[in-house]
Amino acid sequence: MELLNKEGEEVPNVVTIRPNGPVVITGNFTIIDEEGKELEKRERLSVCRCGLSKNMPFCDGAHKVVAR
Ligand code: FES
Secondary structure, eight states, X not given: OOOBOTTSOBOOOEEEEOTTSOEEEESSXXXXXXXXXXXXXXXXXXXXXXXXXXXXXXXXXXHHHHOO
């Protein structure tokens, strides 16, 4: 099932690993936490991979403190 943005264009399914930052996921996907519960649905989200976020599993920008 395709996901459309506000302009009615298809949002491609893409996973991007940012240097010294999060994994950014766009498209039509489902993210499940460690207890099997579906987390909120968005067309784009950033997953923390530095371990410093106070909003796990999502990136809150804390990686920028150590990335310099
Ligand atoms: S990757 Fe951004 S807070 Fe961890």
